[in-house]
Amino acid sequence: MAAEQAKVDPMHQFTIEPLFGTGHWEIAGYNIAFTNSALWMAIATLALLIFVWGGLKRELVPGRWQMAVEGFTGFIDNLLAANVGPAGKKYVPYIFSLFMFILFANMLGLLPLALFGVHPFTPTSHFTVTGFLAILSFTIVLAVGFWRHGFHFFSLFVPHGTPWWLMWLIPFIELVSFLVRPFSLALRLFVAMMAGHVLLEVLSSFVIGSANSGPLWGGIVGIPSFILMIAICALELLVAGIQAYVFALLTSLYLNDAENLH
Numbered sequence: 001m002a003a004e005q006a007k008v009d010p011m012h013q014f015t016i017e018p019l020f021g022t023g024h025w026e027i028a029g030y031n032i033a034f035t036n037s038a039l040w041m042a043i044a045t046l047a048l049l050i051f052v053w054g055g056l057k058r059e060l061v062p063g064r065w066q067m068a069v070e071g072f073t074g075f076i077d078n079l080l081a082a083n084v085g086p087a088g089k090k091y092v093p094y095i096f097s098l099f100m101f102i103l104f105a106n107m108l109g110l111l112p113l114a115l116f117g118v119h120p121f122t123p124t125s126h127f128t129v130t131g132f133l134a135i136l137s138f139t140i141v142l143a144v145g146f147w148r149h150g151f152h153f154f155s156l157f158v159p160h161g162t163p164w165w166l167m168w169l170i171p172f173i174e175l176v177s178f179l180v181r182p183f184s185l186a187l188r189l190f191v192a193m194m195a196g197h198v199l200l201e202v203l204s205s206f207v208i209g210s211a212n213s214g215p216l217w218g219g220i221v222g223i224p225s226f227i228l229m230i231a232i233c234a235l236e237l238l239v240a241g242i243q244a245y246v247f248a249l250l251t252s253l254y255l256n257d258a259e260n261l262h
């Protein structure tokens with residue numbers, strides 16, 4: 001009986017649930033419930049605002065908080081300078097906000113708050129969230145491209161030096177590749193975060209199941225699984241940062257195409 005109750009569903013952590021009795025809130029037939037996903041996105045946004053606020057003190061001798069904010073800002077500034085050039089300076093606020101929001105959302109979902117009865121939720125483990133961020137970035141890229149170059153922006157789909165006899169094929173391939181960008185951008189972040197959380201849940205089921213099966217199985221299966229869980233948690237912290245960086249990096253590369261038509 002105890003073993004039955006201890007079973008772990010690795011997909012349950014991704015279930016979106018309405019909170020605060022909002023399950024039946026609707027507008028024009030569309031459910032607008034305030035969900036656990038919305039709550040943790042709000043928490044990530046609040047964490048971002050507090051983080052930025054702490055760096056606005058502009059003290060002559062900066063403290064650690066101010067240095068952290070300035071360090072991340074400089075990191076994004078250098079990223080855009082390297083990939084977009086001088087024109088990338090104006091995108092620093094957006095790329096910084098994008099990078100930090102994804103980083104906070106990823107990190108918050110890894111906090112061991114379950115020890116205190118709070119179950120953290122990772123919004124970036126849902127394709128709808130990463131898809132919205134990708135579409136937002138893609139929309140900005142399109143807006144910048146057409147604003148700066150007009151219909152000449154379509155020359156992006158005809159690489160320099162394309163032979164005339166391939167003009168019927170290369171632009172089509174380039175267009176498809178361009179349109180797939182937001183999908184691949186969203187899918188990469190979604191899969192990375194979801195896979196890590198599923199793996200942790202599976203390992204936790206091994207620990208719980210082996211512990212319920214007795215000391216022998218607890219020692220053979222449970223202890224190694226627990227040690228592996230700790231290693232995976234450390235790896236997930238690294239992945240959370242890398243995925244935020246990759247999302248920001250690819251967005252800056254796409255902005256470079258819009259600005260410079262490379």
